[in-house]
Amino acid sequence: MCHEVALRVCRAAGFTPRARHHIDDFDAVLALVAADQGVALVPQLATVSKPAVRLIAVPTRRRTRIGYRSGAAAHPAVMAVVTALRASAGAFVRA
Known part of the structure; x- marks a missing residue:
């Protein structure tokens, strides 16, 4: 997926x-970049551990969806998870 985005x-x-x-493992991707084996696009969440590479913000956007069984939207557990994910994503976007 990330290869196609790149x-x-x-x-x-x-x-x-x-x-x-x-490679689908972002730690491995960043290790290759640190070893001077090229450049890579990685999501911001993959850089939390502060890799030993220079990071530059790129004006791209990633869309993520929440999936659950059809007809389950009103289930209290599903509603709680959806609410928590939206709140978490909103906090991340504002950061």
Whole structure:
């Protein structure tokens, strides 16, 4: 998924990157960047541990959805989780 996002962002900027590695583990991705093996797009949540690389904000957006069984929207547990996730995401976006 992140590889496809990186390709789209690069294409929108007018170039196609030469991908040498495909890894779904962000710690491994950042370790490769720290080892001078290229650059990467990573979500902000993947950088909480303060990696030893330079981080630059990129004006991209990621959409995330909440999924639950059809017809379960009124269930108290589902409502509580949805409310908590929205509150948490709202706090993150404002930070």
